[in-house]
Amino acid sequence: MASDRLPPYRDATQPVEVRVRDLLSRMTLEEKAAQMAQIERRVASPDTLTGLPVGSVLSAGGSGPAERASARQWADMVDRMQRWALASRLGIPILYGIDAVHGHNNIYGATIFPHNVGLGATRDSDLARRIGEATALEVRATGIHWTFAPCVAVCRDVRWGRCYECFSEDTEIVRTMTSIVSGLQGPPPQDHFPGHPYLAGRSVLLRMRKNVIACAKHFVGDGGTHKGINEGNTICTYNELEEIHMKPYLDCLAQGVSTIMASYTSWNGSPLHSNYHLITDVLKGKLGFKGFVVSDWEGIDRLCHPQGSNYRYCVLASINAGIDMIMVPFNYQKFLEDLIFLVESGRISTSRIDDAVERILRVKFVSGLFEHPFSDSSLLDVIGCEEHRLLAREAVRKSVVLLKNGKDKKKPLLPLDKKARRILVAGSHADDIGNQCGGWSITWHGDSGRITIGTTILEAIREATANETEVIYEQSPSEATFSNQDYSYAVVVIGEEPYAEFLGDRTTLDIPFGGADVVSLVASRVPTVLVLISGRPLYLEPSLLEKIDALVAAWLPGTEAGGIADVLFGDHDFEGVLPVTWFKSVDQLPMNVGHPAYDPLFPLGYGLKMNLEKTK
Structure with missing residues (x-):
């Protein structure tokens, strides 16, 4: 048989662990070290992937590969790098990773789903799973194998710039939404051991054709830092860490999540990137995780101050703590030089290196990467396809939360009249795809404007209203807007500018761009619904709340704003409820359910309905 002539690691009929051990036995120290490095695509070359080879x-x-690159261009780029890797001495394929955190959000024209805070408002685990499936297909269409998602942090302070990456402030809600892991990776096969990506035989050889490797992040406690400071310090007991922040990882492990990313943060002053107790004793020991742990972007550099000043120590501390793959991403030559030196000098044991590489190879074998290393051109048409956009629209309408509807005991403003003669749409976010999508959209921090393909809120309103309705749009209305004009009602859409990570840390959470002034002007002249686009609750002045007739929290909905129009005009009722507590004043923060002085503007779980059956 042909398979008899194959080395065991090349033989797909062999159990995964046999293949892992066989390949490991053939590797030099240099090849093992290279497997532990993850580099940025801009420094990838035949030398780095064939000569080393990098993992x-x-x-x-x-x-x-280019500005507004097509799915084909992405797939060609990844396949080219894969060919370089397969030309190495042992032909070990690379894992290509990307931050597809709310859809395949780096790709122009891909479907961008609501950020996690919006999905948390749905409480819909099946929806999260289906979004994972759709995201996996679009990622695989570009030849990419691995997404750094989901973020399963529990946000305990909305001043944190990554609040929108969290499903909730409540641990149990976050646990419910971890079903996205099964959507991304596919359900664990029957011979899967709970919590372990360890499989025998050939049961997963087709998985990587339509699924991707998931990555639960950021281990652990990143949502609990003091004052919500990004990359800060989480101060709590081990029991609190376990009960609040660690439980979602148990659900991810039960679904066979293959990778876990270490957090930039510290726990009681101890950086997670060098915390042996939490990474090795707890995650790998107590919880039995058999996949691999990856560092965050230049995460090990932060172990020294100034950053990276004693890089050899950074390598030593992180690898010995139990991190298996280092996201270098540019300084890979220095990393490999120091890692090899530390092994040869006995400061990092050979067994620690073998453990790390075994874990990396195990994930590559389990995912079917050796059998299916290249992109599948039959998937190219799924990027931004109608089915996925409809799913995103469903997610939007289920995530939107109605916080107010009517004032002074008058008739509720919502649902809006589709046949009104003239309506006003205003605000900085009414006709802006970039603002709708927020951070991690096309670029790291996102941007305003027409950054990708999609439907803005203004476009959705125009599509939803009858032909006889005149829709007047003024981004920044003035007194002249109301001269000789009679509006049935106004929809004002305002909110935060796009941001990511520390760029979003805020000590005050006022509505930016003078949004409150716009709302006040409009609401003093015409019945007004305020649609707030944000990654978290924002400060709402009591006088502003009194002036508006309706208030809708739309979070960061992504590209399919038709879901907002669906609920504004009553085609569907509101289903979303608050995933985080809405504060009265930033002086109350942090404030979560269970705090002794819990006195919110709107509590966790709050959300109104329009009772459409009664209004029809």
Whole structure:
């Protein structure tokens, strides 16, 4: 038989662990070290992938083959790098990773789903799973194998710039939404051991054709930092860490999540990137995780101050703590030099290196990467397809939360009249795809404007209203807007500018761009619904709340704003409820359910309905 002539690691009929051990036994120290490096695509070359060979390549936010590159261009780029890797001495394929955190959000024209805070408002685990499936297909269409998602942090302070990446402040809600892991990776096969990506035989050889490797992040406690400071310090007991922040990882492990990313943060002053107790004793020991742990972007550099000043120590501390793959991403030569030196000098054991590489190879074998290393051109048409856009629209309408409807005991404003003669649409976010999508959209921090293909809120309103309705749009209305004009009602759409990570850390959470002034002007003249686009609750002045007739929290809905029009005009009722507590004043923060002084403007779980059956 032909398979008899294959080395065991090449033989797909062999159990995964046999293949892992066989390949590991053939590798030099240099090849093992290279497997532990993940480099950015801009430094990938035949030398780095054939000569070394490096274990993984990633695209940073906004780093692609060309501006507005097509799915085909992405797939060609990844396949080219894969051919370089397969030409190495042992032919070990690379894992290509990307931050597809709310859809395949780096790719122009891809479907961008609501950010996690919006999905948390749905409480819909099946919806999360289906979004994972759709995201996986679009990622695989570009030849990419691995997404750094989901974020399963529990946000305990909305001043944190990554609040929108979290499903909720409540641990149990986050646990419910971890079903996205099964959507991304596919359900664990029957011979899967709970919590372990360990499989025998050939049961997964087709998985990577339509699924991707998921990555639960950021281990652990990143949502609990003091004052919500990004990359800050989470101060709590081990029991609190376990009960609040660690439980979602148990659900991810039960679904066979293959990779876990370490957090930039510290726990009681100890950086997670060098925390042996949490990574090795707890995650790999107590919880039995058999996949691999990857660092965050230049995460090990932060172990020294100034950053990376004693890089050899950074390598030593992180690898000995239990991190298996290092996201270098540019300084890979220095990383390999120091890692090899530390092994040869006995400061990092050979067994630690073998453990790390075994874990990396196990994930590559389990995912079917050796059998299916290249892109599948039959998937190219799924990028931004109608089915996925309809799913995103469903997610939007289920995530939107109605917080107010009517004032002074008058008739509720919502649902809006589709046949009104003239309506006003206003605000900085009414006709802006970039603002709708937020951070991690096309680029790392996102941007305003027509950054990709989709439907803005203004476009959705125009589509929803009858032909006889005149829709007047004024981004920044003035007194002249109301001269000799009679509006039935106004929809004002305002909110935050796009941001990511520390760029979003805020000590105050006022509505930017003078949004409150716009709302006040419009609401003093015409019945007004305020649609707030944001990654978290924002401060709402009591006088502003009194002036508006309706208030809708739309979070960061992504590209399919038709879902907002669906609920504004009553085609569907509101289903979303708050995934986080809405504060009265930033002086109350942090404030979560269970705090002794819990006195919110709107509590966790709050959300109104329009009772459409009664209004029809």
